[in-house]
Amino acid sequence: MAESPEARELVYLVTGGCGFLGEHVVRMLLQREPRLLELRVFDLHLGPWLEELKTGPVQVTAIQGDVTQAHEVAAAVAGAHVVIHTAGLVDVFGRASPETIYEVNVQGTKNVIEACVQTGTRFLVYTSSMEVVGPNIKGHPFYRGDEDTPYEAAHSHPYPCSKAQAEQLVLEANGREVHGGLPLVTCALRPTGIYGEGHQIMRDFYRQGLRLGGRLFRAIPASVEHGRVYVGNVAWMHVLAARELEQRAALMGGQVYFCYDDSPYKSYEDFNMEFLGPCGLRLVESRLLVPYWLLVLLAALNALLQWLLRPLFLYAPLLNPYTLAVANTTFTVSTDKAQRHFGYVPLFSWEDSRTRTIRWVQAMEGSAQ
Numbered sequence: 001m002a003e004s005p006e007a008r009e010l011v012y013l014v015t016g017g018c019g020f021l022g023e024h025v026v027r028m029l030l031q032r033e034p035r036l037l038e039l040r041v042f043d044l045h046l047g048p049w050l051e052e053l054k055t056g057p058v059q060v061t062a063i064q065g066d067v068t069q070a071h072e073v074a075a076a077v078a079g080a081h082v083v084i085h086t087a088g089l090v091d092v093f094g095r096a097s098p099e100t101i102y103e104v105n106v107q108g109t110k111n112v113i114e115a116c117v118q119t120g121t122r123f124l125v126y127t128s129s130m131e132v133v134g135p136n137i138k139g140h141p142f143y144r145g146d147e148d149t150p151y152e153a154a155h156s157h158p159y160p161c162s163k164a165q166a167e168q169l170v171l172e173a174n175g176r177e178v179h180g181g182l183p184l185v186t187c188a189l190r191p192t193g194i195y196g197e198g199h200q201i202m203r204d205f206y207r208q209g210l211r212l213g214g215r216l217f218r219a220i221p222a223s224v225e226h227g228r229v230y231v232g233n234v235a236w237m238h239v240l241a242a243r244e245l246e247q248r249a250a251l252m253g254g255q256v257y258f259c260y261d262d263s264p265y266k267s268y269e270d271f272n273m274e275f276l277g278p279c280g281l282r283l284v285e286s287r288l289l290v291p292y293w294l295l296v297l298l299a300a301l302n303a304l305l306q307w308l309l310r311p312l313f314l315y316a317p318l319l320n321p322y323t324l325a326v327a328n329t330t331f332t333v334s335t336d337k338a339q340r341h342f343g344y345v346p347l348f349s350w351e352d353s354r355t356r357t358i359r360w361v362q363a364m365e366g367s368a369q
């Protein structure tokens, strides 16, 4: 917990505070926000680990709630100085309907914005996504671009569409008068693919490799670069943006910031092997065995099977037409806008981020190491 002579007077609300990113934001706030008086953790599914956080100087208030329910959001927001809105339905595997994705990601964000306006909360940091930009439906590469790089952001999948709509709502809300007569100040952070302790997809890849005798089969050429960012650095950027939003409202208000750190540019699969390799898995060069056209066919077959089996049970494999297209399209960022605007510097080096992630995989039940 942060020890500082600064007065503890601020109330923060983190929506989605029990998720992969949300938990790291909650823990980072407790460690690095010395002005925190109360931390409200709002989530559909509360984690048991929250109980261990209630022993420190900060009042941690767990709130089980649904962002699609405006009254629940308003009750949680009332009295907060800052809202960090990470809650969302992160689904590119067809688990949820497009309607549900919209309801949570767009309507839920509308509810958060309106709650801020109605109750007088002035500072809102929104967790957006790289997918607001791309990759687009045409598979255009985005090679080490920044927040100002021209790119045709064209989406058809419900998830990126919902994130783009929600981000636009947040940015348009900047400057709205809130209860009490002062302006709302908003910004949106766009993480690329987040990795680190608690990353469910990394866990899925690891278990898949264990099932396949310690092997994973390459599906994507090593030349396809994918941007990745360590969860601790994403959490730190959220904490810092929330802290600086008041003092730098004129500069930061209504702005978007890619989340970045010193993680290397690699293909999605090669990057994952930075952690899975030291845990006993190896990546088999199977591109000759499994040509791309066959992958496209298998992805389409998975989508058909998901549709046919849906009345019986949910079949949601990692490989589907959307995930294959995203994985196969270069998308990397190179920017320093967050540093220029609010002094962000990654808290964790690449070496530290890698070591922490490897230790987490190794500690997973059934680990090969």
Ligand SMILES: NC(=O)c1ccc[n+]([C@@H]2O[C@H](COP(=O)([O-])OP(=O)(O)OC[C@H]3O[C@@H](n4cnc5c(N)ncnc54)[C@H](O)[C@@H]3O)[C@@H](O)[C@H]2O)c1
Residues within 6 Å of the ligand: 015, 016, 017, 018, 019, 020, 021, 022, 042, 043, 044, 045, 065, 066, 067, 068, 086, 087, 088, 089, 090, 104, 108, 127, 128, 129, 130, 163, 190, 191, 192, 193, 194, 195
């Ligand atoms: N994981 C990534 O690589 C990544 C990259 C860029 C952006 N993001 C964004 O970061 C945010 C967090 O993503 P994550 O990877 O931690 O996902 P996650 O699923 O681990 O966390 C999302 C949290 O939101 C909660 N939630 C979902 N629906 C809710 C509802 N109706 N009401 C209240 N809470 C609800 C979930 O219970 C969960 O705890 C999302 O907005 C996502 O779009 C994630």
Ligand SMILES: CC(C)[C@@H](O)CC[C@@H](C)[C@H]1CC[C@H]2[C@@H]3[C@H](O)C=C4C[C@@H](O)CC[C@]4(C)[C@H]3CC[C@]12C
Residues within 6 Å of the ligand: 090, 092, 128, 129, 130, 131, 192, 193, 194, 201, 219, 220, 226, 268, 269, 318, 319, 322, 323, 324, 326, 327
């Ligand atoms: C089966 C192979 C083709 C395998 O390589 C598929 C990997 C695929 C599951 C992932 C490749 C890129 C990932 C996405 C990317 O990291 C960014 C995202 C934005 C974020 O807001 C949510 C998660 C995601 C869509 C992420 C999901 C998994 C991938 C598609």
